[in-house]
Amino acid sequence: MAHIIRVGVVGCGEVAQIIHLPTLRDLPHLFEVTALCDISRTVVEAAGRFLPGARLYDSHAALIADPEVDAVLIANPHVYHAEVAIAAMAAGKHVLVEKPMCISLEEADRLAEAEAKHGVTVQVGFMRRHAPAFTEAVKRIEPLRGDILIARVRDVIGANALIINSTSRVVRGTDIPAAAIEAAKTAMAEATKRAIGVGEGPIANAYALMLGLSSHDISAMRELIGRPERVLMASQRHGGRAVTASFDYGHFVCQFETAVDLIPHFDAHLEVSTPKEVIRVDYDTPYIRHQPARLTVVKPHGEAGASTEVSFPTRYDSFAVEWNDFHRNVTERRRPKTSIADAREDLELFKAMAGFMIEAART
Numbered sequence: 001m002a003h004i005i006r007v008g009v010v011g012c013g014e015v016a017q018i019i020h021l022p023t024l025r026d027l028p029h030l031f032e033v034t035a036l037c038d039i040s041r042t043v044v045e046a047a048g049r050f051l052p053g054a055r056l057y058d059s060h061a062a063l064i065a066d067p068e069v070d071a072v073l074i075a076n077p078h079v080y081h082a083e084v085a086i087a088a089m090a091a092g093k094h095v096l097v098e099k100p101m102c103i104s105l106e107e108a109d110r111l112a113e114a115e116a117k118h119g120v121t122v123q124v125g126f127m128r129r130h131a132p133a134f135t136e137a138v139k140r141i142e143p144l145r146g147d148i149l150i151a152r153v154r155d156v157i158g159a160n161a162l163i164i165n166s167t168s169r170v171v172r173g174t175d176i177p178a179a180a181i182e183a184a185k186t187a188m189a190e191a192t193k194r195a196i197g198v199g200e201g202p203i204a205n206a207y208a209l210m211l212g213l214s215s216h217d218i219s220a221m222r223e224l225i226g227r228p229e230r231v232l233m234a235s236q237r238h239g240g241r242a243v244t245a246s247f248d249y250g251h252f253v254c255q256f257e258t259a260v261d262l263i264p265h266f267d268a269h270l271e272v273s274t275p276k277e278v279i280r281v282d283y284d285t286p287y288i289r290h291q292p293a294r295l296t297v298v299k300p301h302g303e304a305g306a307s308t309e310v311s312f313p314t315r316y317d318s319f320a321v322e323w324n325d326f327h328r329n330v331t332e333r334r335r336p337k338t339s340i341a342d343a344r345e346d347l348e349l350f351k352a353m354a355g356f357m358i359e360a361a362r363t
């Protein structure tokens with residue numbers, strides 16, 4: 001019988017309510033949710049009705065101190081991720097921290113120091129990298145990296161609310177004090193300024209987009225085709241709501257583009273072209289569970305034709321694969337592929353991209 005890991009959840013908002021809590025409830029042979037925490041009493045009590053055996057807290061420190069918590073899921077506002085993760089590690093708890101794991105390289109280094117000191121497992125929540133279609137694409141592309149002609153990473157999607165509001169019932173924290181909301185905004189602005197030198201305005205907005213949505217894409221890009229040699233260019237438009245970049249891989253260039261629009265769609269994919277194959281991974285919204293990522297391969301067919309194969313190995317949800325991997329990483333003492341050190345590389349690229357934007361603003 002598998003060892004059951006007791007999980008405490010810090011932050012019970014929409015991603016916890018729609019995705020993580022249902023996923024954990026579907027894995028009772030691996031996990032038990034024993035504690036829930038949210039600054040909103042309304043939200044934490046609603047989550048508690050979903051998991052009636054869990055103890056309810058309004059402070060992450062109290063949840064972390066609970067002796068019946070072995071691991072902590074961190075899904076509260078981004079700016080507090082590092083603080084909670086370090087506290088959890090200091091208490092000997094394993095950590096699955098939602099992306100982004102932190103705001104700055106300095107925070108990433110403090111996280112790495114805590115991980116080394118306390119010897120716990122820390123996994124960053126890049127569920128797209130656990131999708132079976134993606135891992136299949138990684139294996140397929142690995143021997144072809146030297147032949148890549150061009151690559152593209154695109155993530156242009158509708159605002160989450162366009163899909164969530166029509167498919168899910170989410171309990172919102174309407175009882176959160178205004179002072180707490182303002183404090184989080186101020187903390188994020190200050191953290192962003194420490195990270196890139198700018199704390200507000202279009203470039204800060206673009207950096208927030210990178211930390212949020214783009215962290216999925218850049219993280220997956222690095223696993224699929226490796227880390228780029230350098231950033232060739234990066235730009236933001238529409239007040240930071242649209243970001244483009246070019247990454248230099250030596251013998252090829254990868255084009256990157258992301259934006260959030262008002263169409264209820266999900267155009268998120270990575271595409272790699274080689275002389276004899278085009279390999280592409282497409283994702284759908286994670287807010288409707290069990291929608292598989294799809295692998296498309298285009299190859300020559302016959303004397304003057306081409307064939308297109310679209311496949312997915314399983315309908316098993318990527319978040320469930322992620323939690324299964326977390327269980328193995330904890331119980332088998334394996335280093336997660338989405339580790340602190342791995343996620344730090346995204347922050348380095350984001351900082352370089354922000355640097356281009358800042359320089360362009362000066363000219």
